[in-house]
Amino acid sequence: MKKMKLSVLLAMFALVIGVLAACGGNAGGEQSEEDNSGSSNSGGGDASETSIVVAGSSAMQPLVAAAAEMYQEDNTDADIQVNAGGSGAGLSQVQEGSIDIGNSDVFAEEKEGIDADALVDHQVAVVGMTAAINPEAGVDNLTKEQLIDVFTGEVTNWSEVGGNDMKITLVNRPDSSGTRATFVKYGLEGATPAEGITEDSSNTVKQIVGDTDGAIGYLALSYFDDDSIVKAKIDGVEATNETIGSGDFPIWAYQHSYTKGEAEGLAKEFLDYLLSDEVQSSIVPDQGYVPMTDMQVERDAEGNLTDK
Structure with a gap:
């Protein structure tokens, strides 16, 4: 009888230990899962969203x-x-x-x-884009043919297109430039510009054209915000929202x-x-x-x- 009672007590003790262990394991697992979830929510994903x-x-x-x-x-x-x-x-x-x-x-x-x-x-x-001309050149309008001749080097002095007796200095953007691609395609009808000064930045192009007598480059209309450069008309048409929106200005x-x-x-x-x-x-x-x-x-x- 004593042996039987001892066996029952040992069995009950083992059962209690097993239940406690199982509960502790589950609690730990749930905590770990919550921790993992918290880590993933506060990781790099949030940074990419902001x-x-x-x-x-x-x-x-x-x-x-x-x-x-x-x-x-x-x-x-x-x-x-x-x-x-x-x-x-x-x-x-x-x-x-x-x-x-x-x-x-x-x-x-x-x-x-x-x-x-x-x-x-x-x-x-x-x-919209157009030619940017140094004010000393004395030119504010070019025909499409004159524009092409200037940028391909056929015309080398502003006096040949109605301006002052001054050498033309070309300022280009690099081949990777979208501004260059647009100007060449729609302004020069695909003609390759002659060699000149090449600058990566539109801001630098503006500065060089403004500071160099006889220089000409090309810029987006947003850069014509002061009188340091002249915004060229093409075939007498000024580049404005209205002329671009209607298709009258080509570039x-x-x-x-x-x-x-x-x-x-x-x-x-x-x-x-x-x-x-x-x-x-x-x-x-x-x-x-x-x-x-x-x-x-x-x-x-x-x-x-x-x-x-």
Whole structure:
């Protein structure tokens, strides 16, 4: 009988120990699961939702930077870095995934080495471009033929096109520049510019043209914000929102913001903001660009112009 009682007590003791161990194990497992969940929620994913990098076209930089500044004033958790570097860099960097949005003055299809099918095009504005001339040249209007002759080196003195007796100094952008590609395609009708000074930045082009007697370059309209350079008319037509929107002024391009695949998170929110009435009706024209809603014509990647 004593042996039986002892056996029962030992069995009961073992049962209690087993239950306690099981409860402790479950409690520990649940705690570990909660800890893991907490870690994943506070990791790098949150940072990617509140910080993006935008880079590419220097012609687009003033517009995108101004919009980013205003967006961040209303969304204090957002961090939007806006860099330049040229359209080619913007397209290649967004394709490789090193930036979130790649800005370009040209269609992705026009850039060698870019898989346009992997990118999504968001057209956020239109940029007009024209020749920027040093005031000492004494010229504010060129025919399309004269423009081509000047940039291909057929004309080397401003007196040959109605200006002062002064040597012409050409200031170009590099081959990777979307501004150059647009100006060559629609301003020079595909003619290759002669060699001259080559600068990566539109800001630097403006400075050199303004400081160098007889210099000529080409810039987006947003850079003609003082009298240090002359905004050239082409065939007597001034580059304005109205003449670009109607198709009367020929040198313009869409401002493309490309994403790799469909935009998500902060990138999508910012792109939606760029196309909002708030931006299109104020920031876009204030920065010297043409709102998408003002365009009465449209172009495809081949340059074909049609009515909307």
